[in-house]
Amino acid sequence: DIVLTQSPALAVSLGQRATISCKTNQNVDYYGNSYMHWYQQKPGQQPKLLIYLASNLASGIPARFSGRGSGTDFTLTIDPVEADDTATYYCQQSRNLPNTFGAGTKLELK
Amino acid sequence: QVQLKETGPDLVQLTQTLSITCTVSGFSLTTYNVHWVRQPPGKGLEWMGAMWNGGGTDYNSAFKSRLSISRDTSKSQVFLKMNSLQTDDTAKYFCARHEVYYSGDLKDYFDYWGQGVMVTVSS
Numbered sequence: 539d540i541v542l543t544q545s546p547a548l549a550v551s552l553g554q555r556a557t558i559s560c561k562t563n564q565n566v567d568y569y570g571n572s573y574m575h576w577y578q579q580k581p582g583q584q585p586k587l588l589i590y591l592a593s594n595l596a597s598g599i600p601a602r603f604s605g606r607g608s609g610t611d612f613t614l615t616i617d618p619v620e621a622d623d624t625a626t627y628y629c630q631q632s633r634n635l636p637n638t639f640g641a642g643t644k645l646e647l648k
Numbered sequence: 649q650v651q652l653k654e655t656g657p658d659l660v661q662l663t664q665t666l667s668i669t670c671t672v673s674g675f676s677l678t679t680y681n682v683h684w685v686r687q688p689p690g691k692g693l694e695w696m697g698a699m700w701n702g703g704g705t706d707y708n709s710a711f712k713s714r715l716s717i718s719r720d721t722s723k724s725q726v727f728l729k730m731n732s733l734q735t736d737d738t739a740k741y742f743c744a745r746h747e748v749y750y751s752g753d754l755k756d757y758f759d760y761w762g763q764g765v766m767v768t769v770s771s
Contacts, residue, residue, distance in 0.1 A: 584761035632756050636708040637695040
């Protein structure tokens with residue numbers, strides 16, 4: 539199984555930039571696409587898609603969110619951070635079954 | 649609009665069988681795939697398995713032979729059944745729609761999720 543590693547928590551100030559990383563133990567690229575996706579989850583809610591295929595903004599997601607990376611190293615950036623962004627962020631790979639998720643990064647405000 | 653809704657028991661006894669139904673609307677099960685993902689309290693997301701639009705299934709080997717996914721397309725329902733439940737199966741169980749392509753472009757994401765059903769395994 540592909541293992542995804544995320545830092546457990548990140549604290550940033552309102553209006554600043556948050557960068558959340560996700561590293562995989564295997565390459566998740568295939569034929570020019572990086573099979574990495576990012577989700578936001580708030581307490582008691584279902585996950586919400588933010589970024590797909592590493593860098594594509596999902597429908598209805600503000601441009602403050604962006605993703606980049608390839609191979610085994612990926613980042614989700616939120617700039618500027620707003621109060622409503624406090625949540626846990628998960629990366630997910632779909633290169634191979636089983637689909638696997640990172641353990642999540644909890645974003646908090648300083 | 650697209651909706652998924654999980655229904656199932658709140659409480660299941662140790663070693664018993666869990667059955668959850670995911671009822672979908674706004675799309676066809678013969679066009680889209682539906683996956684099951686679970687989340688133990690305070691923990692991360694774990695992919696369990698998939699019902700493909702063609703009727704095939706795939707499972708996370710972590711569940712060995714305990715897990716079964718099936719569907720009734722006429723009722724727009726996907727079923728999860730897992731036996732020999734243990735206390736560490738206590739979790740919120742989600743179903744999610746998987747879109748592979750849209751307008752010819754690769755997507756391969758989970759774009760809609762149900763609210764989830766919280767299941768506690770009790771001894």
